[in-house]
Amino acid sequence: MRRRLPVAALLGLVIATHARADVSLEYAVKAAYIPKFIPFITWPDNAFAAPNAPVTICVLGPDPFGGKLEQTAGELKSGDRPIVVRYLPAPDASVSCQVIFMGKGDEAIAEGALDAVKGKPVVTVTDSGLTAHGMISFVVAANHVRFDIDEAAAAHGGVAISSKLLSLARAVKPRGQP
């Protein structure tokens, strides 16, 4: 099932058994990804209330990251803008979000939220396992967390995603495609 890793073997670390997904590790990786997307994304000026307003990551529904997202976000900045995290129990139009994450909770809530921000400069990030896909959708493939990008949806919302980030995506739905 798995290959030998001699150094790990040297260190007595290898025991290949039935694979078991480690949920905490998966979400630690996802929590590290999200704030790191931000430097590769350009929002129109009207996406922010003020020139120095923070980039707000909103987590819709229950927090699957166990607070880890705030730790990563706190260490990063986007230009002069700090990155902050807000938790929204339900979609809330009064909160200005530049990034919104939709977890694996209720499919209908995710779809509703995607519809609500369609065409707006809000980067939608959907968790793996959801049928609904945001501009960035996480994918768990061969035990690795990867992501797909819907560049068409981003362009529709007036958000520019750098080619570097596109090159790191597993799959990209290019601009101009329905």
Added chain:
Amino acid sequence: MVSASLALAVNLLTSPAQAQSVNTDIRQLSIEELANVEITSVSRRPEPLAEAPAAIFVISAEDIRRSGAINLPEVLRLAPNLEVARMNGFAYTISARGFNSPESSNKLLVLVDGRSAYSPLASSVFWENLNVPLADVARIEVVSGPGGTLYGANAVNGVINIVTKTASETQGALLDATAGTADMKVMARYGFTPWQGGSLRLYGQTSHTNNTSPLAALDVSRTAWVRNQGGFRLDQKFDGDSLTLQGDIFANSTPAMALEHARGYNLTGRWSHALESGSSLEVQVYSDENARIQPGLAREQLDTQALLVQHNTALWWNDTFIWGGEYRHSKEAFYSSSIFGFANPVTHLDVENLFAQDSFKLFDNLKVITGIKIENSSFSNVDFMPDLRFAWTVTDNHMLWASVSRAVRTPSKIDRELEAPGLLLPAPRFHSEKLTAYELGYRGQPLANLSLSVSLYYNLYDDLRTTFYTPVTIAPVQLRNGITGDNYGAEAWAKYALTGWWRLSLGANWLQRTEHLKPGRRDLTFGQSLGQDPPYQAQLRSEMNLLEDWEFDAALRSIGHVKARDATTGNTKVLVGAYTEVDLRFGWHATKTTEISLEGFNLLHARHLEANDPSAYAPQYVPRTFLLNLRQNL
């Protein structure tokens, strides 16, 4: 298998109880590195990798790309626990913890996907022919210190373990083309899925490296190097089983094949099977045949077939037990036209070994790893290579480790059978060189954005090679085991993430050597087998992600002077001066599939010297070079 990049894995814990450490470490990874984190825990019980008690430096695929290097030895300069010296257009000499020179760098084992690249005929690694396609390398694990218990003989001072990506990780087409002031290289690869559950990649690469300028006016050797290589890797997954078949074929030469040429091929098959009990079995076979020809001087042919079996299981409820064995057969043929040659040009070498290692927790925060390898070679007697290691997890972010182990360098055909009428007698009694090593180390994260590794070692060598008169004659001379050594040193490296877009890496090593002739022994070559080592090496690397699509990287390395005894006069002198060099790289992700980079290597000086041992090749200078690289994914 825990195949997260070990740069991460060094501190990666898969235990939820210690999730805090995981997170601080994962937070520092780049997006590229995050994509490589395996999120499946494969330990039968969660196993903190932070407890890995050895001096390991891991070079990730991303590190390789950002180094801008286009050949393996240049990539290995990233490892602070290696000495890398370029000798001329094609030849390099590489070692860990001392003994670096073409003749003496015989204590470092190199594996490519489990296949040994160490020549038992010459006790050496021919780096110019180890042309792994760099874009397909998943990571390179560089272990300094003995690895004999699992790897076997000749892993005395270190092991370099090169792991390539699976075929499923290299799907699609890639064109990687480089042109520069001294080099040209084109690599193309295509990966696809020929059938359900299988993936295949094919690659080809060709490169040319220019001549280097000689130290001595009389040196007219042309050491430019042309390499052509192709290969494939097929990975097939079944339910609970995986099968890999991979191979390479190459032909390399100096211009007009005048000085040297080499050709060869290898084929490896590997089968992993998960057993019902939760343990696993792995079987690997390989065949490796290659020829090196120095026209008018020598021709050697080395054909090796090997079978390895390994069983990963548990002896009781909370340990990890690995045991297995290996059989390796090499046919070594060496035909010489000089006076140095072999009475019997063809030798068969048989190596058999058995090993076992158990890893268990003595206390909750103290892990013990102990094992032994027993190896028999038809060239030496039975050698025992035991190993005992402790890992003490002081807190989640700090780990201390200690080890004591024994390793051997087994005699080669050259040690035992090389002769020259009137000058050198064969040495049938030449036996293994031995090392007992004591190590102490620290690894941890003193700050959230700083990871640090420090290792100290004390190496006691015995029976190192000497050359002296035979008991009954004045000349010829004979190789003997006449030197003991006690060396100690330190290695340290750190990674510091200043911001999300700027990362610094610092690395250094320091080596202090003393060697003594054993009672009644002398050495006519004044310690040539001890190598030529700088007392210190240091490097600083900076990686910046500027704007959104630009990368700017800089590397500074400073190497101390090499002082050694002259092989003929015995006078101690500086053979290679201390030097400091700088490499710079600009990278631009022009589109999501196109990357263009410009690199400058050794920018501070027009040329510098890295090695000065005329025993193999006349010493030549390493030039300043520039490269332009285009990497296009299709």
